[in-house]
Amino acid sequence: MVTAILQIFIVYLSGSVALLADTIHNFGDASTAIPLAIAFSLARRKPSKRFSYGYGRVEDLAGVIIILLILFSAAVAGYESLTRFLDPRPVGHLQAVALAAIIGCIGNEVVAEFRMKVGKEIGSAALIADGYHARIDGFTSLAVLIGAIGVWSGYPILDPLIGMLITIAILKIVLDSSKLVFTRLLDGVEPEVLDKVKDIAESVEGICEVTDIRVRWIGHRLHAEINASVDPSLSVEEGHEIANAVREKLLENFSYLSGTTIHVDPVTASGECCHCVPENLEKRKGKQKRILSVYPS
Template sequence: MDPELLSTSRGLYAVKWSFVGLIATALFQVFIFWFSGSVALLADTLHNFGDAATAVPLGLAFFLSRKKPNKRFTYGYGRVEDLAGLIIVLLIFLSAVVAAYESISRFFFPQPVEFLGGVMAASIVGFLGNELVARFRIKIGKEIGSAALVADGYHARADGFTSLAVLLGALGIWLGYPVADPLAGFLITIAILKIVWDAGKSVFSRMLDGVEPDIVDEIYLTVKKVKEVKDVTEVRVRWLGHRLYAEVNIAVDPMLSVEEGHAIAVEVRHRMMHSLDYLSNVVVHVDPLGSAGESFHRLSEHEHDNLPSHSH
């Protein structure tokens, strides 16, 4: 089977079952909130529903990434996964707004919280449900190289710890401090906003073609191991969803034939694809030593076809 198709199928599998797990967790918490009226539990429940909802755009992105490139989308539909990441960040932020509103409302207009044992049980279930989903998402995400899925897994793990804040709120009420419930809701809101900040940085970095610097260094080292390569002048890497594409400029002996230069480029690509299993495709540009690099491809200022003086 095509490895990229296999990785996409694994991604859909992870999204589907993590969605089921989080929905089951959130529904149990809704049931407990109905009897208890805990605003901290409501905030955590909304957050879990929001986390489950992130599976929808992520699943759609994995589904569309199966489509083959065409004349309009020549690189395929991998960017949809980046758009899904942006939607996920917005959904998480929305859950923070709702949790903050409910916490402020209950702080100024307190309401009794009942069924404290159920609230404690719901918070523990929320923690366990999120931690299981986190482990599942991170495992599959690392297997297929999906940073979005891994990030969503760490997001679920953070959600699990916010569920423990609900437990603290319930313990505070049990000890005679009813204000502990809305305060726990505030703590959860702050935790959600921290997740929004971290996830937002990751998503916007991907949308701006940001990659981990270690990847660039590893590509340099791998290409330089090919003995016919005299120099590596440029390395460009970018993510398209969970697929990583690279472009490298290499310099070779200028006395080689075109056929020999092509053979070296094939060997470089072969070496990179085998050594760096996170790459989906590599484009290798061959230059003669002494004229290698993008600076040698630029055209100095000139005129033609009655156009103003310009350069390329």
């Protein structure tokens, strides 16, 4: 916001449409902090009877709002650039435009580093997307600097052209951020996370097999549901201790893991296919026969 306010005065003085596009973009960036702040505030609330999983999903909705804000800034910047391209106007105070571009680049990079660092630490897709957005903004500010040099060299057409390039860069951010945010809204998760959860669970002593795993993000917190099989001769208490060992090992390896549901099955009836679905009865009997050769009753 500080960067955008500094730039807006120079836009007024110079009439640079490239700098105007960059300034609009920076105002858009500053406004994306508002839905994120609201989302993080709501996420701190304790789960209720109506929202038993808590309010972490609000963060994903904030990601959608951020994408819409970025898209709006692209539309405004594109309109202004096209208008100036069709109706060229002189650009003045080129030194001030260049200085504003440098300020914009530095300001955006500082914000980008901070947002991405914190986003990766807490596993927040929305915050990471916002950080990449700020980094691209820094590059667009450098594009404004190139435009100012072009105008100074006698090519004023470069100013609206740079504005159009900035618009294209903003649209690319919209596309990349949308993939990440909407994947999480649809309970998508990175495949490597799923593989890591399975490897950790299977490495716990007493676990014979991990048959089913479901992992999803709720905001920047990870939730896992695991079906694991154990020796059928174990007591309920021993099976419970093994499940706790799995949970503790997962928490050691995932700082952003907030919830785990571990269903312990006897190895003779493991997996979702063995939980009283009539059409799977024959499958279940066949599996029991195979397992009983290893764990005779």
